[in-house]
Amino acid sequence: MATSNYALKRTEGRGFRVFRQFIGHRPLNAALDPREPFVNGQPPKLVAIDHDDYHAEHVGRTADGLQFFLTTPFEATSNRHPGGEFVALYLFDQAGALVEAKIDDFGPRATRDKEARRKLYETRLRELGPVEFCRIEVAPFAIERFGTTFGLVLREPEEPDDVWAVEVMPGNYMAFFEPWDSGIYDT
Numbered sequence: 001m002a003t004s005n006y007a008l009k010r011t012e013g014r015g016f017r018v019f020r021q022f023i024g025h026r027p028l029n030a031a032l033d034p035r036e037p038f039v040n041g042q043p044p045k046l047v048a049i050d051h052d053d054y055h056a057e058h059v060g061r062t063a064d065g066l067q068f069f070l071t072t073p074f075e076a077t078s079n080r081h082p083g084g085e086f087v088a089l090y091l092f093d094q095a096g097a098l099v100e101a102k103i104d105d106f107g108p109r110a111t112r113d114k115e116a117r118r119k120l121y122e123t124r125l126r127e128l129g130p131v132e133f134c135r136i137e138v139a140p141f142a143i144e145r146f147g148t149t150f151g152l153v154l155r156e157p158e159e160p161d162d163v164w165a166v167e168v169m170p171g172n173y174m175a176f177f178e179p180w181d182s183g184i185y186d187t
Contacts, residue, residue, distance in 0.1 A: 049183060059133065068131070085105075089103075
């Protein structure tokens with residue numbers, strides 16, 4: 001019996017967006033009863049991130065067993081804020097707890113030094129030594145640097161039919177939903 005874990009949700013001023021919903025063991029072809037609330041699930045203790053060729057290109061394990069996630073968070077440019085570009089290396093112990101966050105600020109996108117950013121990114125990867133690119137399972141976390149929240153940040157349900165999420169911040173360029181062990185993210 002197939003189950004559905006997707007639902008469309010109208011978002012104010014932004015059209016429709018697909019949200020994963022954990023709605024139990026409902027057959028895929030079962031009618032949704034509007035009187036039946038969605039099950040919001042629970043916040044995760046760990047989130048799986050599968051290695052891929054996109055945003056999770058540099059996730060895996062070091063030779064000494066640490067899990068790592070090397071990424072490039074950003075703050076969008078707006079009328080009130082020039083935005084920002086960063087390189088972030090997150091290191092986790094074998095149980096998935098954050099042990100270190102190395103975050104470098106490259107300033108606004110319009111004035112950043114692309115070559116310096118690329119070189120630092122490659123340096124951070126080399127500093128890890130021999131690595132295995134593979135699935136990691138890590139705990140959500142949030143830390144403040146440069147006046148910005150970084151991390152795999154928990155987002156609580158805001159409405160009765162909303163769900164828990166974990167978003168890579170800043171930038172929200174990767175979002176994880178139940179089932180937390182799927183390793184899959186939305187962009």
